[in-house]
Amino acid sequence: MEAFPRAILIDLDDTLVDDSSNVDACWDDACAAVAPRLRGVGVDRLRAAIDRRASWYWSDPKRHRTGRLDLRAVRRHILELAFAELGIDDSGLARDLAEMYRQLREERAQMFPGVIDTLDRLRAQGVRLGMMTNGAADAQRAKIERFGLAAYFDHIIIEGEFGAGKPDRRVFEALLSAFDVAPGDAWAIGDHLEFDVLAPMRLGLHGIWVDVRNAGLDGRPGRPHRVVSAFTEIVETPV
Ligand SMILES: [Mg+2]
Known part of the structure; x- marks a missing residue:
């Protein structure tokens, strides 16, 4: 298994929860x-x-x-x-x-298969988990509650509560500072290439793109460090 970083910043919609395929x-x-x-x-x-x-x-x-x-x-x-x-x-x-x-x-809306098991495995490795999600406070809180996700996250930033949303660097900086970790010691993962991956990479985080629709990188700007087709792949050894 790949060595995990001290902290991972994780997007919610279409990364942990299948929110928009329907x-x-x-x-x-x-x-x-x-x-x-x-x-x-x-x-x-x-x-x-x-x-x-x-x-x-x-x-x-x-x-x-x-x-x-x-x-x-x-x-x-x-x-x-x-x-x-x-x-x-x-x-x-x-x-x-x-x-x-x-x-x-x-x-x-439903959770992607294997998400809870993956969060459990990351926590068992001692990784601190931060959620970074855009959107309104009530709608996002309701989803977090419904799927029982709060227990897995040390910090949760919701745009509607925080006052800024991805790709604003303050979101990533606030989570890094809450964990007291350097950008090089953190991963950022999500389905939005710019908001969840390239923006945090500019601050020095390791960026992982969840290509949830199998769209591929062709014609898109920027290169993430890693591309996976599901969040759960991050606990598997990259090939
Ligand atoms: Mg998303």
Whole structure:
């Protein structure tokens, strides 16, 4: 087994918890459920409009930064734009659809297999674990609680509580200083190449990218120290 560092900073969504692989299915199912209320607009057209508006919304880093702290408002906004595009004038329906989607996302989020065992093994090796997660305090706390993750982490930084989010260096620096470890003695791991891996690498941490969608590094800027396809691989010997 590879020698572990003194501390590991770990992302939450799509690293420990499979949070977004079901985005399309949740929209599909929520839209299908409200089909009778769409007044002749086909579910396919609504789905396409939602995808377009969501891509537009999240493509802007500034909107991303504020939007991820209030997903409920963002989803309502995206639906209002999609409805306007399709000529559907029904704000109650937009609200219901947003709520149905939120519930489905929450119900279907689940921990990746082997995560708890991996956290146990790291802790048994004496590694200090820090969680670094962007997003709103209530939503992220609820996930941490639901999956019983708090017990495994010595420190947890949630953007909505901390006042800054990845890739802001203060997030990584705060965790390093809480552990009193040098950057060279710490790993950072997550599915977001820039936020979880390249940004902490610039401070001297060892960066591990979880290529959870098997997207590969081709055409992407920067090179992580290591690429894995699942968080649990970090306790396996690299090949
Ligand atoms: Mg993530």
